Each structure stands twice: as C-alpha cells, then as structure tokens.
Amino acid sequence: MGSRMTMIWVFLSLSLMADTGAEQAGLFLTTYSGYDYFKVQASGPMTSANVNATCEAAGYAAPCAGLGSLCEGDCVQTGLDNCGWPMDEIAKQLCSGRASQCPQMDRIYVVMATTFRSGSACGVERAGCSGSVTGPNCYCATGNNYNNGYALCAQVGVNSCLPNPCHIQATCTDPPYPSTNATCTCNAGYTGDGRVNGTGCSDIVNACLSNPCHAQATCTDNPPPALDANCTCNAGYTGDGRTNGTGCSDINACSSNPCHTQATCTDNPAPALDANCTCNVGYTGDGRSNGTGCSDINACSSNPCHAQATCTDNPAPALDANCTCNVGYTGDGRAIGTGCSDINTCSKSSNPCHAQATCTDNPAPALDANCTCNVGYTGDGRTNGTGCLDINACSANPCHAQATCTDNPAPALDANCTCNVGYTGDGRANGAGCSDFNTCSKSSNPCHAQATCTDNPAPALDANCTCNVGYTGDGRANGTGCSDINTCSKSSNPCHAQATCTDNPAPALDANCTCNVGYTGDGRANGTGCSDINACSSNPCHTQATCTDNPAPALDANCTCNVGYTGDGRANGTGCSDINTCLNSSNPCHAQATCTDNPAPALDANCTCNVGYIGDGRANGTGCSDINTCLNSSNPCHAQATCTDNPAPALDANCTCNVGYTGDGRANGTGCLDENACLSNPCHTNANCTDNPPPAIDANCTCNAGYTGDGRANGTGCSDVNACSSNPCHANATCTDNPAPALDASCTCNAGFAGDGVVNANGTGCLLQPVSGAGSSDIAFFLTLACTLMAILSTVSEQAMFE
Ligand SMILES: *[C@@H]1O[C@H](CO)[C@@H](O)[C@H](O)[C@H]1NC(C)=O
Ligand SMILES: *[C@@H]1O[C@H](CO)[C@@H](O)[C@H](O)[C@H]1NC(C)=O
Ligand SMILES: *[C@@H]1O[C@H](CO)[C@@H](O)[C@H](O)[C@H]1NC(C)=O
Ligand SMILES: *[C@@H]1O[C@H](CO)[C@@H](O)[C@H](O)[C@H]1NC(C)=O
Ligand SMILES: *[C@@H]1O[C@H](CO)[C@@H](O)[C@H](O)[C@H]1NC(C)=O
Ligand SMILES: *[C@@H]1O[C@H](CO)[C@@H](O)[C@H](O)[C@H]1NC(C)=O
Ligand SMILES: *[C@@H]1O[C@H](CO)[C@@H](O)[C@H](O)[C@H]1NC(C)=O
Ligand SMILES: *[C@@H]1O[C@H](CO)[C@@H](O)[C@H](O)[C@H]1NC(C)=O
Ligand SMILES: *[C@@H]1O[C@H](CO)[C@@H](O)[C@H](O)[C@H]1NC(C)=O
Ligand SMILES: *[C@@H]1O[C@H](CO)[C@@H](O)[C@H](O)[C@H]1NC(C)=O
Ligand SMILES: *[C@@H]1O[C@H](CO)[C@@H](O)[C@H](O)[C@H]1NC(C)=O
Ligand SMILES: *[C@@H]1O[C@H](CO)[C@@H](O)[C@H](O)[C@H]1NC(C)=O
Numbered sequence: 016m017g018s019r020m021t022m023i024w025v026f027l028s029l030s031l032m033a034d035t036g037a038e039q040a041g042l043f044l045t046t047y048s049g050y051d052y053f054k055v056q057a058s059g060p061m062t063s064a065n066v067n068a069t070c071e072a073a074g075y076a077a078p079c080a081g082l083g084s085l086c087e088g089d090c091v092q093t094g095l096d097n098c099g100w101p102m103d104e105i106a107k108q109l110c111s112g113r114a115s116q117c118p119q120m121d122r123i124y125v126v127m128a129t130t131f132r133s134g135s136a137c138g139v140e141r142a143g144c145s146g147s148v149t150g151p152n153c154y155c156a157t158g159n160n161y162n163n164g165y166a167l168c169a170q171v172g173v174n175s176c177l178p179n180p181c182h183i184q185a186t187c188t189d190p191p192y193p194s195t196n197a198t199c200t201c202n203a204g205y206t207g208d209g210r211v212n213g214t215g216c217s218d219i220v221n222a223c224l225s226n227p228c229h230a231q232a233t234c235t236d237n238p239p240p241a242l243d244a245n246c247t248c249n250a251g252y253t254g255d256g257r258t259n260g261t262g263c264s265d266i267n268a269c270s271s272n273p274c275h276t277q278a279t280c281t282d283n284p285a286p287a288l289d290a291n292c293t294c295n296v297g298y299t300g301d302g303r304s305n306g307t308g309c310s311d312i313n314a315c316s317s318n319p320c321h322a323q324a325t326c327t328d329n330p331a332p333a334l335d336a337n338c339t340c341n342v343g344y345t346g347d348g349r350a351i352g353t354g355c356s357d358i359n360t361c362s363k364s365s366n367p368c369h370a371q372a373t374c375t376d377n378p379a380p381a382l383d384a385n386c387t388c389n390v391g392y393t394g395d396g397r398t399n400g401t402g403c404l405d406i407n408a409c410s411a412n413p414c415h416a417q418a419t420c421t422d423n424p425a426p427a428l429d430a431n432c433t434c435n436v437g438y439t440g441d442g443r444a445n446g447a448g449c450s451d452f453n454t455c456s457k458s459s460n461p462c463h464a465q466a467t468c469t470d471n472p473a474p475a476l477d478a479n480c481t482c483n484v485g486y487t488g489d490g491r492a493n494g495t496g497c498s499d500i501n502t503c504s505k506s507s508n509p510c511h512a513q514a515t516c517t518d519n520p521a522p523a524l525d526a527n528c529t530c531n532v533g534y535t536g537d538g539r540a541n542g543t544g545c546s547d548i549n550a551c552s553s554n555p556c557h558t559q560a561t562c563t564d565n566p567a568p569a570l571d572a573n574c575t576c577n578v579g580y581t582g583d584g585r586a587n588g589t590g591c592s593d594i595n596t597c598l599n600s601s602n603p604c605h606a607q608a609t610c611t612d613n614p615a616p617a618l619d620a621n622c623t624c625n626v627g628y629i630g631d632g633r634a635n636g637t638g639c640s641d642i643n644t645c646l647n648s649s650n651p652c653h654a655q656a657t658c659t660d661n662p663a664p665a666l667d668a669n670c671t672c673n674v675g676y677t678g679d680g681r682a683n684g685t686g687c688l689d690e691n692a693c694l695s696n697p698c699h700t701n702a703n704c705t706d707n708p709p710p711a712i713d714a715n716c717t718c719n720a721g722y723t724g725d726g727r728a729n730g731t732g733c734s735d736v737n738a739c740s741s742n743p744c745h746a747n748a749t750c751t752d753n754p755a756p757a758l759d760a761s762c763t764c765n766a767g768f769a770g771d772g773v774v775n776a777n778g779t780g781c782l783l784q785p786v787s788g789a790g791s792s793d794i795a796f797f798l799t800l801a802c803t804l805m806a807i808l809s810t811v812s813e814q815a816m817f818e
Contacts, residue, residue: 040073041168043191044119045108048094050078051172051191052105054123054165061124061158063088066136066166075168077126080137088128093169101125101137101155102167114139115154122164124156135159136166184216184239185209204239231263231285232256251285277309277331278302297331323355323379324348343379360384371403372396391425417449418442437473454478465497465521466490485521502526513545514538533567559591559615560584579615596620607639607663608632627663644668655687656680675709701733701755702726721755747781748772 041053057069067089070077079090081098097103102114102125110117117139124138131137136158158164173195176187181199185207188198199209205216219242223234228246233256235245246256252263268290269280278292278300292302294309301307312334315326320338325348327337338348344355360367361374361384368374368386373396375385386396388403395401406428409420414432419442421431432442434449441447454461455468455478462468462480467490469479480490486497502509503516503526510516510528515538517527528538530545537543548570551562556574560582563573574584580591596603597610597620604610604622608630611621622632628639644651645658645668652658652670657680659669670680672687679685690712693704698716703726705715716726718733725731736758739750744762749772751761762772768781 041075045105046172046174046189046191047104047108049172049174050093050169052078053168053170053191055168056163057124057166058163061136061138061161061164061166062134063126063129063131063136063158064134066124066126066158069166070168073166073168075170078167078169080125080127085128085131088126088131090126091169095125101127102139105167113154115141122161123167124158124161124164125167132157133159138164180211181209182207182211182215202240204242227258229254229256229258229260229262249286251288273304274302275300275304275306275308295332297334319350321346321348321350321352321354341380343382355379358382367397367399369394369396369398369400369402389426391428413444415440415442415444415448437476452476461492463488463490463492463494463496483522485524500524509539509541511536511538511540511542511544531568533570555586557582557584557586557588557590577616579618594618603633603635605630605632605634605636605638625664627666642666651681651683653678653680653682653684653686673710675712697728699724699726699728699730699732719756721758743773743775745770745772745774745778745780 041055044052044054046052053073053075055069055073055075057065059065067077076091076093077089078093078095079088080086080101081096082092083098086098086101095102095104100114102120102123106112106114106117106120109119114120118141120139121141122139124136127135127137137155138158138161139154140156140161141153170191172189172191174189175195175197176189179187180197181187182201182205184202184205185199186202186209188200190196190198199213201207201209201216204219206219207214207216209216218236218239222236222242222244226234227244228234229248231252232246232248232254235247237243237245246260248254248256248263251266253266254261254263256263265282265285266288267282268288269282272280273290274280274292275294277298278294279302281291281293283289283291292306294300294302297312298309299312300309302309311328311331314328314334314336318326319336320326321340323341323344324338324346325341327339329335329337338350338352340346340348340355343358345358346353346355348355357376357379359376360382361376366374367384369388371392372386372388372394375387377383377385386400388394388396391406392403393406394403396403405425407422408428408430409422412420413430414420415434417435417438418432418440419435421433423429423431434440434442437452438449439452440449442449451470451473453470454476455470460468461478463482465486466480466482466488469481471477471479480494482488482490482497485500487500488495488497490497499518499521501518502524503518508516509526511530513531513534514528514536515531517529519525519527528542530536530538533548534545535548536545538545547564547567549564550570550572551564554562555572556562557576559577559580560574561577561584563575565571565573574588576582576584576591579594581594582589582591584591593612593615595612596618597612602610603620605624607625607628608622609625609632611623613619613621622636624630624632624639627642629642630637630639632639641660641663643660644666645660650658651668653672655673655676656670656678657673659671661667661669670684672678672680675690676687677690678687680687689706689709691706692712692714693706696704697714698704699718701722702716702718702724705717707713707715716730718724718726721736722733723736724733726733735752735755737752738758738760739752742750743760744750745764745768747768748762748764748770751763753759753761762778764770764772764781767784769784770779770781772778772781774780
C-alpha cells in the first residue's frame with residue numbers, strides 16, 4: 016500500500032509538473048496543509064470515479080477525504096484527516112464552521128472508497144439541509160443520487176505568504192499554485208498596496224480634515240481602525256465640540272453664583288473661566304460670596320458731620336448720612352455747614368445769677384451756668400438762691416489768740432489784727448502772730464556776753480542772767496559780769512611735777528598737761544605722769560654700734576662702734592664700717608705681696624706673694640723674692656742646654672743649646688741634638704761628606720775615586736785625574752785619558768808606527784813599520800817596545816791603586 020502510494024505520488028507530481036502549462040479549469044477554494052484546493056464542474060452522477068476523473072481531466076489530483084478504509088479509494092493523501100466529517104478542514108478554512116453551513120462548500124463532492132455507498136462520492140447539498148448539520152440529503156450527501164455537482168480537487172501548493180510580503184496592517188492571501196504572488200489587503204481603516212516593498216498601509220484619512228469640530232474645539236484624529244476624530248472644547252468653553260452637535264459655547268461663570276447677593280455678576284468671555292463681581296450702588300467690597308462680599312457703605316466714615324454732632328448712616332442704596340448736634344449744642348451739625356456751637360445760658364434773658372455774681376456758662380453738653388459771687392461776697396450767687404452777702408473775714412479766725420480782730424467791708428476780704436498788751440507781732444494766725452515780748456532781744460539784753468539770758472513770760476517785761484559753763488560772776492552787763500575759771504590754780508592743778516599746766520579757756524573746765532623736754536607720758540598726776548625718754552628705743556645707732564641714752568632733759572643718745580669697726584656709729588651718719596688693715600699706713604705686707612683684710616671684729620690682714628714670687632709676704636717677715644726656675648729640681652732644660660730664669664712675674668726660663676747642638680733646648684721638647692754640618696752641602700758633587708762630632712761644627716770632604724782636589728764646594732772641588740800626565744804612552748803614540756772613575760789612559764801609535772803604544776815592561780811601544788816586506792827585526796823591535804810600555808803601565812797602575 017505505502018509503496019504504491021509513493022509511486023502514485025511520484026507519477027502525479029510528474030504529471031502535474033508536466034501539466035502546469037495546460038490551462039486548468041476550476042475555482043480556487045483555499046490552501047490547506049501545503050495543498051491548493053479547487054472545485055471543478057463535473058457532469059453526470061457524482062460517483063467517486065466521476066470525481067476522480069473530473070479532477071484528472073482538469074489536471075488536478077483527487078484528494079482522499081481522510082485516513083481509514085472508507086476514505087482511501089482512488090485518491091491521493093493530501094493531509095485531510097477527518098474521515099468521520101469529510102471536507103471539514105476545508106469548510107473551516109472558508110466559513111469557520113461545518114460544511115453543511117458553509118455556502119462556498121455547496122454541491123462539492125470528495126472521492127470515497129469504492130465500498131462507500133456503491134461508489135458514491137460524499138458531498139454537500141445545502142438545498143435539502145435547512146440548516147441542519149447532517150443527513151443523507153445534506154451532508155454527507157450520497158453522490159449517486161445527484162448530478163452535475165463539483166469535484167473537490169487538489170494540487171501541491173506553495174504558501175506565498177511565507178515569508179510574509181505584506182505590511183503589518185495588511186492581510187496576506189496565498190494564491191493557488193502555480194502563482195506565488197501573494198495578495199496583500201490593507202486592514203480596515205488603512206489604504207495602500209499592502210506590500211512591505213510597496214506603498215504599505217497608511218491611515219486612510221485624517222478625520223480632522225473634514226472639520227468635524229466646532230471653531231472653539233480641538234480636533235484629535237482617532238487612529239485606525241477608527242475612522243472618526245475626537246472634539247474637545249477649548250478652555251472656557253463647554254459642549255460636545257462637534258460642528259453639527261452642541262458645539263462649544265462660552266461657560267457662564269455667573270451660573271455658579273460666585274458673587275454676593277448685592278453684587279452684579281459679569282462673566283468674562285472665554286478663554287477666561289471667571290466672572291467679575293461689582294457691588295451695587297451704596298455697597299462696597301470685592302463683591303465675591305467667598306470674599307469680602309458687599310457691605311453697606313458707611314457714609315459716616317468720611318466724617319461729614321461736625322465734631323459735636325452724631326452721624327447716622329442712611330442704609331444703601333442711600334449714599335448720605337444724617338448729622339444731629341449733641342446735647343448742649345445748636346446748629347445743622349454738618350462739618351461744612353453751621354456745625355454745632357455751645358448754647359450760652361448767661362445771655363441776658365436767661366441769666367440765673369445775683370447782681371453781685373459773675374455768670375459763667377458751662378460748656379456743652381452742660382445746659383446750665385455757674386454763678387460766682389464777686390470778691391468780698393459769699394453765697395450761691397443765684398437770684399433765687401442765697402444770693403451774695405459781704406464776707407465777715409473774722410469768722411475765719413485770721414488773728415492770733417492774743418490779738419483782737421476787726422473785719423474790713425467788701426470788696427475788702429481781709430480783717431485787721433492787733434496784739435494785746437505784753438505781746439508783739441503782726442497779730443495774724445498764719446503770720447508772725449503775737450509773741451511774748453523778749454527782753455533778751457539784742458537791743459534790750461541786760462546780760463553779760465558770757466551769760467545766758469532767760470526772758471520772764473508776758474505780761475512780765477524783765478529777764479534772768481546766768482553765767483555760762485566755765486565762767487563765774489552775776490552775769491549782768493552792769494554787774495560783776497562773767498570771768499573764766501582757772502583750773503591750774505594751786506589747789507586744783509591736775510598735772511605731774513615734771514609737767515607744765517595750761518588752763519583751757521571757757522567753756523572748757525579742764526587744763527592741758529605737757530611733760531617737760533626730755534620726758535614722756537600723759538603728764539597727769541593721776542595718769543602715766545612724766546618719765547625720762549629712752550632715745551635708744553628709736554634705734555639712732557648703726558647695727559654694729561652700742562647705744563647709750565643721755566638722761567633728761569637731754570633727748571639724744573651716744574653711739575659707739577664695736578671692736579673692729581670705725582665711724583660715728585649713727586644710723587643716719589657714717590655708721591660703722593669694717594677697719595681696713597690693708598690701707599697704706601698700716602699695710603703689713605711686702606711690696607710684691609697682695610694684702611687681704613680680715614673682716615671685723617678681726618683687726619689683722621693676710622699677705623700673699625704675687626705670681627712669680629715666693630716668701631711669707633710680710634714686710635717684717637721673709638717678704639717676697641723672685642722664684643728661680645733654673646734651680647735643679649725645676650730646671651726645664653736639656654743637659655746640653657744653658658738655662659736662663661725669666662724674672663718675676665714670669666714663671667718660666669729660657670733654654671739655649673750649647674755650641675754644636677741644635678733644638679729648642681727643653682727636656683720635654685726637641686732637646687739638643689748634634690748639628691749635621693753636611694746638611695748645608697759644604698762638599699763638591701763628586702766628594703763624600705763626613706760630619707765632625709760636637710763641639711766641632713764642620714764636616715770633612717773626600718773626592719771620589721778618579722777625582723782629585725780639596726773636595727769642598729767653595730774650594731778646588733774634585734776634578735778628573737789626567738792619566739796622560741804620567742806619560743804612559745810611547746813617544747810615537749798619542750795618549751787619551753779615560754774619564755773618571757777610570758784611572759787609566761788609551762795609547763794609539765802614530766801613523767807609520769805599529770804596536771800597542773804602551774811603554775811599560777809588557778808593552779810593545781810603537782815601532783817604525785817597513786815600507787814593504789818589512790823585516791822581522793822591525794816587528795821584533797816594536798813588539799819589544801810594546802811589551803816595555805805594558806810593563807811600565809802595569810807598574811804605574813799598581814802604584815796608583817796602593818796610594
Ligand atoms: C482514477 O485515477 C487513477 C489515476 O490516478 C486511474 O488510474 C483510475 O483508473 C481512475 N479510476 C476511475 C474509476 O476512473
Ligand atoms: C523587499 O525588497 C528587497 C530588495 O529587492 C528584498 O530583498 C526583500 O526580500 C523584499 N521584501 C519582501 C518582503 O518582499
Ligand atoms: C504581484 O501582484 C501585484 C498586485 O496584483 C502586482 O502589482 C505585482 O506586479 C505582481 N508581482 C509579480 C512578480 O507578478
Ligand atoms: C452630522 O450629524 C449627522 C446626524 O447626526 C451625522 O450622520 C453626520 O455624520 C454628522 N456629520 C459630521 C460631519 O459629523
Ligand atoms: C477619543 O475619545 C475616546 C472616548 O473618550 C477615547 O477613548 C479616545 O482615546 C480618544 N481618542 C484620542 C485620539 O484622544
Ligand atoms: C473684569 O474686570 C477686569 C479688571 O478690571 C476688566 O479688565 C474686564 O474687562 C472685566 N470684564 C468684564 C466682562 O467687564
Ligand atoms: C473663591 O471662589 C473662587 C472661585 O470659585 C476660588 O477660586 C477661590 O479659591 C475661592 N476663595 C476662597 C477664599 O474660598
Ligand atoms: C435722616 O433724616 C431724614 C429726614 O428727617 C429721616 O427721614 C431719616 O429717617 C433719617 N435717617 C435716619 C437713619 O435716621
Ligand atoms: C461750674 O462749677 C462746677 C462745680 O463747681 C465746676 O466743676 C465747673 O468747672 C464750673 N464751670 C465753669 C465754666 O467754671
Ligand atoms: C428758682 O428756683 C426754683 C426752685 O429752686 C427753680 O425751679 C427755678 O427754675 C428757679 N428760677 C430761676 C430763674 O433760676
Ligand atoms: C484797718 O487798718 C487800716 C490801716 O491801719 C485802717 O485804715 C482801717 O480803717 C482799719 N479798719 C478798721 C475796720 O478799723
Ligand atoms: C527768774 O528768777 C526768779 C528768782 O530766782 C525765779 O523765781 C524765776 O522763776 C526766774 N524766771 C525764770 C524764767 O527762770
């Protein structure tokens with residue numbers, strides 16, 4: 016079965032591919048599971064074979080209705096798999112419902128197995144369904160009973176919607192194979208070709224372009240799929256905002272009653288949201304119900320009335336006020352009218368006062384007047400009262416008890432006062448009054464100046480006189496008067512025998528006592544009396560002096576300096592100072608000694624020899640002599656030096672090296688060493704120097720070997736010894752001295768001679784050479800001469816060596 020199906024599929028595919036060029040009949044239904052489905056008009060009864068053949072003839076394949084023995088006939092498995100409900104998948108694609116309820120499926124048949132209802136195909140006949148889902152005349156209708164329906168055919172499909180060539184706001188429709196060009200359809204509210212690479216899908220229209228909104232509204236286009244726009248009235252306006260609706264009208268802020276009941280409300284036109292409130296005539300305030308509102312204007316606040324009038328505001332809408340003069344005043348009461356003036360009760364007709372009274376009107380609000388009796392009169396001053404009567408000044412007792420009073424008539428207010436006999440004064444109670452006449456008064460005083468006068472009271476006219484304390488007498492000016500009492504008189508003298516008494520003048524009753532010179536004390540007989548003054552108690556003497564008081568009447572004391580001190584001994588004089596034993600005349604010390612006085616009470620001094628001197632330092636002792644530093648034990652010099660003491664105050668000595676020695680000469684210095692005479696280079700360069708020991712101060716000079724002379728630099732020095740001077744060479748030889756230290760010379764035979772040129776025994780000397788073929792005798796001669804020379808030379812050199 017499987018292999019057969021595969022072969023069929025291969026064949027079909029090949030045939031379909033081959034037939035693609037042929038024109039295919041049929042109407043495309045849908046694409047499902049990779050196949051495109053079509054309906055093809057058939058003719059004759061709708062058997063499975065007829066459906067199969069119709070599809071074949073149109074170049075399609077006949078799809079199987081599903082899997083299962085009833086559905087697997089002469090057909091191709093294309094993926095339909097609902098054998099219980101054939102073509103259900105196709106119907107769902109087209110109508111989202113059952114095939115019998117889908118108009119597009121009407122009269123379409125699908126191949127079934129040959130065993131199904133005698134070879135019938137299965138189809139949809141909606142005409143007999145009446146809306147039901149199943150039934151032999153509805154679905155699945157038995158094809159043998161129906162003619163000229165449609166065959167359900169299929170071919171391999173291509174899903175041209177994958178990948179999707181359409182805009183996100185477009186719907187893609189896969190076309191039947193072989194077309195691969197999908198259809199793109201913009202969703203509702205959008206316009207365009209729907210293609211990603213085309214014009215795409217854009218919002219069809221801006222709904223605001225058709226001006227759906229009122230002039231005072233803002234238009235907002237609603238995005239697709241909506242086709243309309245929103246209208247919103249601007250601030251201050253109300254309504255639906257639509258042109259053909261309620262539009263937008265100004266909001267009447269007055270409708271919310273923002274104003275006070277006594278205010279007029281005026282709405283401010285949009286976009287303003289508020290209203291103006293204006294208080295009605297006669298009212299004041301901001302006019303707002305939630306503000307100060309509107310209150311009656313108080314016309315009195317502008318002070319239209321006189322200060323003495325009462326102001327009463329007339330209620331709104333009246334703008335003025337009434338003015339009424341207060342009690343006691345008269346006038347219209349207005350500030351700019353006659354105002355209010357005081358009513359005068361004293362005017363002639365209404366004067367309530369007595370003829371001898373003065374009338375004074377009481378200022379408003381008082382309505383009456385005061386009546387005051389004129390000076391000198393008394394009473395209430397009123398005509399119908401007590402009137403005004405003369406005042407009796409005596410009734411007020413202005414006079415002293417010892418005076419007589421006489422009233423003076425009105426308008427006089429006063430009375431006369433006269434003092435009785437024995438009295439004097441102005442007689443007035445509040446004045447000097449009347450006093451007893453004082454006989455002690457200055458002019459008539461009968462008493463002494465130091466007496467007290469006592470007047471005898473009135474009506475007596477005399478006085479008593481008494482001497483004051485400290486005085487004695489009858490006290491009268493024309494009597495014994497008053498004299499001072501003397502306390503120092505013998506019997507009452509209060510003073511000590513050594514005191515002087517001085518009476519104190521009256522009124523004092525006592526006397527002063529003063530101790531005589533040299534005494535001290537209160538001077539009184541019954542007090543401390545008078546005793547000798549100790550002048551030492553005031554410390555008049557120096558601390559190093561002894562004080563001795565001199566007896567009275569002397570006031571001073573004697574001061575004597577203690578042993579070892581000198582001076583007047585007084586604290587405020589030269590005092591007492593240590594006696595200096597070192598002073599010139601008494602100095603006990605040697606001229607080269609220092610004197611140090613020993614402090615009091617010591618009377619002597621210490622003597623100390625000055626630096627460089629030795630001795631007890633005393634003038635009458637060993638005195639002070641120069642210290643000799645060169646003495647044995649302290650000699651600072653070297654054994655080969657001479658010591659010379661330096662005189663005092665120097666403590667040292669000079670050291671001088673003896674002849675032939677050199678150095679600082681000190682035992683603890685460089686001392687004295689032999690002086691090397693060679694150091695001054697007295698010898699010639701070619702001489703050897705040898706110093707001579709002290710006391711010699713010179714050196715010996717000896718010329719080196721090969722040289723001769725006295726060897727001294729400033730003498731003959733040292734010169735080379737000329738070996739030629741001893742004639743070591745043959746007469747016919749030339750001598751050349753060899754320079755020192757060599758002691759010999761070279762001998763060279765002159766031309767025409769032969770030999771060694773030496774003349775000693777071993778030398779050959781110089782022999783004459785034969786011109787040609789010289790004889791051996793000649794040669795012998797020369798040889799002999801040479802030998803002789805050599806002998807001489809050797810002798811000479813031996814002698815030189817032993818010299
Ligand atoms: C149905 O079609 C097949 C080829 O797919 C063919 O072989 C067969 O004969 C047809 N059957 C009928 C009854 O025509
Ligand atoms: C759009 O065009 C471009 C360039 O031709 C191509 O690469 C791309 O696949 C196209 N997109 C679609 C969805 O067709
Ligand atoms: C696909 O179809 C669209 C609209 O029908 C057309 O404009 C377009 O040219 C087609 N593309 C191809 C390749 O046929
Ligand atoms: C005006 O009102 C009518 C009826 O209410 C409505 O059909 C129409 O669309 C409206 N016109 C506009 C521009 O809104
Ligand atoms: C239009 O009004 C509706 C209803 O109030 C609201 O839901 C919508 O968001 C509004 N549209 C715009 C674009 O404001
Ligand atoms: C309200 O008061 C303001 C300020 O005085 C004035 O400018 C405005 O014109 C008034 N509005 C009306 C409607 O009178
Ligand atoms: C008075 O009323 C106005 C308008 O309603 C409001 O803005 C304001 O705040 C109110 N003031 C008070 C003091 O209530
Ligand atoms: C003010 O005076 C007039 C005239 O006499 C009177 O009618 C009115 O009542 C007075 N107003 C008041 C508030 O007394
Ligand atoms: C009138 O007499 C009364 C009572 O003695 C006094 O208070 C007042 O000041 C007097 N009036 C005048 C205007 O003198
Ligand atoms: C006189 O006195 C009486 C009572 O005291 C009084 O009622 C009357 O008004 C007074 N007359 C005058 C003019 O003052
Ligand atoms: C009071 O004294 C004066 C001056 O001495 C005198 O003029 C007057 O007459 C005297 N008055 C009486 C009532 O005696
Ligand atoms: C004056 O002296 C007499 C006689 O001693 C005495 O009686 C009288 O009281 C004295 N008068 C006074 C005021 O002391």
